[in-house]
Amino acid sequence: MKVAVTGAAGQINYSLLFRIASGQLFGPDVKVHLSLLEINIEAAVKAMEGVAMELEDCAFATLDGYSLHTDPVKCFADADCVFLVGAKPRAKGMERKDLLKANAAIFSAQGNALAESASPDVKVLVVGNPANTNCLIAQRNAASLNPANFTAMTRLDQNRAITQIAQHTNKHASEIRNVIIWGNHSATQFPDIAHASVADALAADVVDDAWYRNEMIGKVQKRGAAIIESRGFSSAASAASAAIDHMRDWFNGTIDGQWVSMGVVSSGEYEITSGLVYSYPCTCNKGEWNIVSGLDIAPFAREMMKNTEDELIEERNDIATLLPI
Amino acid sequence: MKVAVTGAAGQINYSLLFRIASGQLFGPDVKVHLSLLEINIEAAVKAMEGVAMELEDCAFATLDGYSLHTDPVKCFADADCVFLVGAKPRAKGMERKDLLKANAAIFSAQGNALAESASPDVKVLVVGNPANTNCLIAQRNAASLNPANFTAMTRLDQNRAITQIAQHTNKHASEIRNVIIWGNHSATQFPDIAHASVADALAADVVDDAWYRNEMIGKVQKRGAAIIESRGFSSAASAASAAIDHMRDWFNGTIDGQWVSMGVVSSGEYEITSGLVYSYPCTCNKGEWNIVSGLDIAPFAREMMKNTEDELIEERNDIATLLPI
Numbered sequence: 323m324k325v326a327v328t329g330a331a332g333q334i335n336y337s338l339l340f341r342i343a344s345g346q347l348f349g350p351d352v353k354v355h356l357s358l359l360e361i362n363i364e365a366a367v368k369a370m371e372g373v374a375m376e377l378e379d380c381a382f383a384t385l386d387g388y389s390l391h392t393d394p395v396k397c398f399a400d401a402d403c404v405f406l407v408g409a410k411p412r413a414k415g416m417e418r419k420d421l422l423k424a425n426a427a428i429f430s431a432q433g434n435a436l437a438e439s440a441s442p443d444v445k446v447l448v449v450g451n452p453a454n455t456n457c458l459i460a461q462r463n464a465a466s467l468n469p470a471n472f473t474a475m476t477r478l479d480q481n482r483a484i485t486q487i488a489q490h491t492n493k494h495a496s497e498i499r500n501v502i503i504w505g506n507h508s509a510t511q512f513p514d515i516a517h518a519s520v521a522d523a524l525a526a527d528v529v530d531d532a533w534y535r536n537e538m539i540g541k542v543q544k545r546g547a548a549i550i551e552s553r554g555f556s557s558a559a560s561a562a563s564a565a566i567d568h569m570r571d572w573f574n575g576t577i578d579g580q581w582v583s584m585g586v587v588s589s590g591e592y593e594i595t596s597g598l599v600y601s602y603p604c605t606c607n608k609g610e611w612n613i614v615s616g617l618d619i620a621p622f623a624r625e626m627m628k629n630t631e632d633e634l635i636e637e638r639n640d641i642a643t644l645l646p647i
Numbered sequence: 648m649k650v651a652v653t654g655a656a657g658q659i660n661y662s663l664l665f666r667i668a669s670g671q672l673f674g675p676d677v678k679v680h681l682s683l684l685e686i687n688i689e690a691a692v693k694a695m696e697g698v699a700m701e702l703e704d705c706a707f708a709t710l711d712g713y714s715l716h717t718d719p720v721k722c723f724a725d726a727d728c729v730f731l732v733g734a735k736p737r738a739k740g741m742e743r744k745d746l747l748k749a750n751a752a753i754f755s756a757q758g759n760a761l762a763e764s765a766s767p768d769v770k771v772l773v774v775g776n777p778a779n780t781n782c783l784i785a786q787r788n789a790a791s792l793n794p795a796n797f798t799a800m801t802r803l804d805q806n807r808a809i810t811q812i813a814q815h816t817n818k819h820a821s822e823i824r825n826v827i828i829w830g831n832h833s834a835t836q837f838p839d840i841a842h843a844s845v846a847d848a849l850a851a852d853v854v855d856d857a858w859y860r861n862e863m864i865g866k867v868q869k870r871g872a873a874i875i876e877s878r879g880f881s882s883a884a885s886a887a888s889a890a891i892d893h894m895r896d897w898f899n900g901t902i903d904g905q906w907v908s909m910g911v912v913s914s915g916e917y918e919i920t921s922g923l924v925y926s927y928p929c930t931c932n933k934g935e936w937n938i939v940s941g942l943d944i945a946p947f948a949r950e951m952m953k954n955t956e957d958e959l960i961e962e963r964n965d966i967a968t969l970l971p972i
Contacts, residue, residue, distance in 0.1 A: 331878075337665060340884045346669065372878030376885040379870065381806040381813075381820035481706040488706075495706035545704065553656075553697030554690075559665045560701040 323354050326401040326440075328394070328432065329408020330358035331369035333555065334449060337562035338405065343377055345384035347403075347566055348573070353386035357401060359408070362392040394435035401440045403573070405565055406432060406460065409450025419640045422455060426641040429456040433463030442467065445572055445609070448474045449565055453507045454585050454599040455637040461587060461599070462645050470611070473572070474585030476503040476511065476601035478557065478564035482545045483513040486538050487520060491528050497521040502603045503583040504623075505630025506637075511601070512626035513542045517617055535622075576606045581614050592619065592627065598634045648679050651726040651765075653719070653757065654733020655683035656694035658880065659774060662887035663730065668702055670709040672728075672891055673898070678711035682726060684733070687717035719760035726765045728898070730890055731757060731785065734775025744965045747780060751966040754781040758788030767792065770897055770934070773799045774890055778832045779910050779924040780962040786912060786924070787970050795936070798897070799910025801828040801836065801926035803882065803889035807870045808838040811863050812845060816853050822846045827928045828908040829948075830955025831962075836926070837951035838867045842942055860947075901931045906939050917944065917952065923959045 325342055327335055335358075341347070342354060358374065360366040367390070374388055391397035398404060410424040429448075436444060444467070448457035453474040461472035484498045491498075502514040515534060518525035529538075541548075549557045571582050581603040590596040591613045603614040619627070638645075650667055652660055660683075666672070667679060683699065685691040692715070699713055716722035723729060735749040754773075761769060769792070773782035778799040786797035809823040816823075827839040840859060843850035854863075866873075874882045896907050906928040915921040916938045928939040944952070963970075 336884060337662065340662060340888060341666070341669070344666070344671065344888065346671070369878055372874055372876075372880075373884075375870075375874055375877060376882055378810045378814075379803065379807045379874075379882070379885040380888040381809045381823075382888075383821040386819075478704065482704045484706045485703045489703075494708075494711075496708040498706075545700075549697055549700055549704075551697075552700060553694055555697075557701055557704070559661060559698075560704040563665060563669065563705040563707075 323348055323352055323403060324357060324401045325354050325403045325405070326357040326359065326398050327405045327407055328359040328397070329450065330360050330390075331366050331373055332408060333558035334407050334561050334565070336373065337559040338407070338565055339373065339377060340380065341562060341566055343380065343382045343385040345382070347570055350384060353384055355386045356388040357391065357397050358388060359391050359394055359397040361408070367392065394432050395439045398435050398444075399439040401444055403569060404436065404440065404444055404446045405449060405569070406446060406456065407449045409456060422452060422637060422640045423644065425450070425452065425456050426459050426644045429459040430463040430644060433460035436460065437464035437466045440467070443609070444471055445569065446472045447565060447569055448472070448585075449561060451507070452637060454601070454634055455641065457585060457599045458638060459641065459645065465646065469587040472587060472599070473568070473611070474507060474599050474601070475565060475568055476507045476583045476585050477568040478561050479503040479507060479511055479513065479542060480583040481560070481564055481567070483515070483538070483542045486541055487515065487518070487525065487529060490530070490533060490538070491520050493521055499580050500603070502581075503601045504627045505601055506634050507585065507601065508630070508633060509543045510630040510633045511543055512623065512630055513539055514623055514626075516620060516623060572606050572611060573609055575608065581605050584611055586611060586613070591615070594627070594631050595635060598631065598638065600631065600634060648673055648677055648728060649682060649726045650679050650728045650730070651682040651684065651723050652730040652732055653684040653722070654775065655685050656691050656698055657733060658883035659732050659886050659890070661698065662884040663732070663890055664698065664702060665705065666887060666891055668705065668707045668710040670707070672895055675709060678709055680711045681713040682716065682722050683713060684716050684719055684722040686733070692717065719757050720764045723760050723769075724764040726769055728894060729761065729765065729769055729771045730774060730894070731771060731781070732774045734781060747777060747962060747965045748969065750775070750777065750781050751784050751969045754784040755788040755969060758785035761785065762789035762791045765792070768934070769796055770894065771797045772890060772894055773797070773910075774886060776832070777962060779926070779959055780966065782910060782924045783963060784966065784970065790971065794912040797912060797924070798893070798936070799832060799924050799926070800890060800893055801832045801908045801910050802893040803886050804828040804832060804836055804838065804867060805908045806885070806889055806892070808840070808863070808867045811866055812840065812843070812850065812854060815855070815858060815863070816845050818846055824905050825928070827906075828926045829952045830926055831959050832910065832926065833955070833958060834868045835955040835958045836868055837948065837955055838864055839948055839951075841945060841948060897931050897936060898934055900933065906930050909936055911936060911938070916940070919952070919956050920960060923956065923963065925956065925959060
């Protein structure tokens with residue numbers, strides 16, 4: 323399997339690459355080739371070379387080799403699986419619109435490159451923020467590829483929500499199922515527990531509703547800031563872990579009766595504007611995702627889903643002139 | 648399994664903890680409890696809390712929970728397995744002797760704490776440098792524990808040597824076997840390929856001897872510095888990976904006919920001074936290591952083994968007054 327990543331010398335990849343190379347994405351029997359991309363600046367390339375040296379030094383049985391690139395077309399050539407991790411971070415005093423535009427330039431180029439050189443079945447996961455809109459830009463610039471090949475990561479939010487519920491109910495994280503993250507990977511996201519279960523119970527029966535509405539939702543929405551406040555750096559290892567979870571489930575399939583949250587191109591499901599990259603509950607089977615259908619949406623949930631949709635529409639409007647017609 | 652680590656907020660642990668928690672040390676069916684230690688300084692404790700938050704946010708099925716400590720006695724209580732990762736780094740202008748003494752203070756306290764509270768079968772791996780002598784200090788200060796419970800890491804050097812041979816012979820790392828690292832985890836270490844194999848061949852038959860003596864040995868000895876030069880930071884992910892390899896093989900056993908390098912307390916094997924923590928080729932079985940015996944040692948190897956032994960004697964002399972009698 324050929325796995326390409328962007329932002330190879332960054333902190334998320336410093337966790338992600340070693341977990342992939344050690345077999346945690348495709349299992350102990352599949353050898354992977356890692357194709358790494360960095361921007362064409364000496365310091366970045368040198369740092370990427372250093373990461374590659376450390377990958378060598380692990381002598382992983384499951385790492386077939388690697389290649390280093392500054393050209394996305396070469397990096398993505400025949401890639402089966404691509405993690406778009408590198409993104410421009412918000413600089414001091416930068417307007418949100420400027421951030422969106424700076425990233426639009428990167429992700430439109432990468433979308434074009436994916437269309438040009440990746441495998442037609444390539445699975446793309448956008449991790450770099452603003453992930454949903456970056457994903458939209460890449461997807462729209464890769465018109466020859468199936469839109470279903472493009473996804474944005476909200477699995478970290480899902481894992482964070484699961485952990486909050488596990489702590490609140492004094493259960494293990496593995497006993498919490500079918501939590502949903504709707505919408506944008508941002509502070510407007512909606513962590514929904516209306517359809518979730520905790521061990522053998524419905525979440526609604528064991529989770530205090532006031533705690534859920536007044537504390538948990540905000541805690542999940544602002545967890546990234548809390549990590550920065552505590553560690554002094556943004557989430558990297560947990561983001562990498564969620565990226566592995568997302569991609570592994572997409573390839574291998576989800577467990578019967580369980581779903582996972584993925585930002586995918588909407589076809590209008592649950593009354594969301596078609597064409598947005600919106601996080602939905604999905605099941606995966608044989609490398610294809612499907613949005614879970616038929617869930618009842620209560621008025622509170624509808625309002626929250628709409629809020630985060632509105633933000634995504636606004637983001638899209640901000641970069642609309644950069645989207646191909 | 649209860650796994651304790653020191654230096655929890657450091658870079659090596661930022662890789663190590665997530666790989667342990669995701670099941671890469673004890674497999675997918677064993678739940679681990681992580682017991683983390685940091686120094687009692689607000690910034691360090693806060694950073695450790697941030698790492699713990701990210702561990703939570705991974706929702707790992709194999710993580711049973713964690714506890715945070717600044718007291719080593721509490722951190723090591725009933726630990727089955729301890730990674731001593733935290734160590735004082737060399738500050739600018741610091742003499743080597745001062746570095747040894749600064750670390751001696753840390754590792755003597757941790758040796759005492761291990762004797763006081765850890766499981767009698769605890770397996771200790773010292774990663775923090777100078778690893779061999781730090782290990783010696785911890786072991787000597789834990790007189791009630793079996794000296795065989797204490798090991799120092801040279802697995803990273805072994806992995807680095809394997810990679811050099813793999814690249815030189817155009818083989819995969821998994822085809823290189825029984826490379827030995829003798830002595831100290833330092834620039835005097837001796838990477839020995841006299842007993843190694845490359846696929847079905849003896850290494851001696853397929854590796855150019857001049858390249859081995861004039862290039863490879865130096866490259867392995869100085870690989871740490873090369874990584875710092877390239878990445879701008881010292882090896883962390885590859886050190887964490889080697890620590891997993893070391894501990895996993897110690898617990899699970901090595902493959903028949905294959906050995907691994909471990910710094911262990913010498914009983915005088917291969918004419919090395921008894922009592923030093925010296926890296927030997929070892930096999931592991933049911934949680935016990937045994938030094939591979941009966942290997943022929945050529946004059947060149949003997950000289951190299953003596954050099955690195957001399958350095959370890961010197962290090963021991965530098966901190967001799969701090970060792971219990």
